[in-house]
Amino acid sequence: AKILLLHGPNLNLLGSREPDVYGATTLADINRAAEAQCAERGCELATFQSNSESDLIDRVHQSRTEGVDAIVINPAAFTHTSVALRDAISAVAIPMVEVHLSNVHAREAFRRHSYFSDIAVGVICGFGATSYTLALQAALDHIAAH
Numbered sequence: 001a002k003i004l005l006l007h008g009p010n011l012n013l014l015g016s017r018e019p020d021v022y023g024a025t026t027l028a029d030i031n032r033a034a035e036a037q038c039a040e041r042g043c044e045l046a047t048f049q050s051n052s053e054s055d056l057i058d059r060v061h062q063s064r065t066e067g068v069d070a071i072v073i074n075p076a077a078f079t080h081t082s083v084a085l086r087d088a089i090s091a092v093a094i095p096m097v098e099v100h101l102s103n104v105h106a107r108e109a110f111r112r113h114s115y116f117s118d119i120a121v122g123v124i125c126g127f128g129a130t131s132y133t134l135a136l137q138a139a140l141d142h143i144a145a146h
Ligand code: DQA
Pocket: 009, 010, 074, 075, 076, 077, 078, 079, 099, 100, 101, 102, 103, 104, 111
């Protein structure tokens, strides 16, 4: 099986970006742990981060021809703004798990709405880097059950 782990804008700064909100773990740490977790379950992992909406959309389109079985995505700020990225995920019809480091429901009101949650298999938020472990476990279990 194959999982695509997508990271949206500003997540390249993890580790130094508002560490009180997002923690000290870097994106490289998160990707390394994710790769080990997937390998343990015999699953291939591809990771991609971009600050550009268009590059993220193109990467989602590419995942269809690559035979990706599930997408785990932290759309970051695009969570609250991007109909286009949401539509890309609907278009490829690949099961998707939405993940956030912070508890988006306990912050500013504008973070409470997500363009992704209603098309997600499920949503994990609020557990820092552990959110990714939980989201990947959910994606791996979903693939195994379908
Ligand atoms: C985030 C939450 C978003 O509201 C924010 O714009 C981010 C990160 C998170 O992982 O907690 O960039 O997706």
